[in-house]
Amino acid sequence: MRPMKWDEAKLPLIKFKEGDYSRPLRITFAGDIMQHGKQLEYEKTNGYAGVFDHIKEFLVGDMVIGNLETVFAGTDEIDPNNGAPIFSAHDSLAVALRRAGFTHIAICNNHMYDHGLEGLNRTVKVLKDAGLTVL
Numbered sequence: 001m002r003p004m005k006w007d008e009a010k011l012p013l014i015k016f017k018e019g020d021y022s023r024p025l026r027i028t029f030a031g032d033i034m035q036h037g038k039q040l041e042y043e044k045t046n047g048y049a050g051v052f053d054h055i056k057e058f059l060v061g062d063m064v065i066g067n068l069e070t071v072f073a074g075t076d077e078i079d080p081n082n083g084a085p086i087f088s089a090h091d092s093l094a095v096a097l098r099r100a101g102f103t104h105i106a107i108c109n110n111h112m113y114d115h116g117l118e119g120l121n122r123t124v125k126v127l128k129d130a131g132l133t134v135l
């Protein structure tokens with residue numbers, strides 16, 4: 001049996017209050033968006049500009065949702081305790097995600113509290129400032 005294409009699903013349409021919603025809603029999911037040591041080293045030298053260019057053609061739809069497996073805590077520490085990874089990315093990653101085509105970012109995962117409530121709140125602010133909807 002071949003996989004069904006999105007336009008063959010014939011799902012019922014959600015009725016919205018305004019606009020023309022006579023076509024299916026196209027949603028793309030991607031993840032996990034990580035931030036390990038090698039990535040941080042590369043980005044410190046080269047920045048995030050263009051880092052998602054090789055997948056940008058796949059990041060299309062009415063909603064493009066990514067699962068963020070890091071926070072924006074204002075530090076780029078990976079493992080300050082020499083134990084379990086504690087992630088934090090440069091704020092410019094949020095701008096790069098938006099530039100690549102992401103519209104929504106899911107933050108419900110095991111790394112969102114790596115830098116406590118302050119890191120979580122800062123992550124939400126950085127994502128919203130970049131024009132992304134936080135899920």
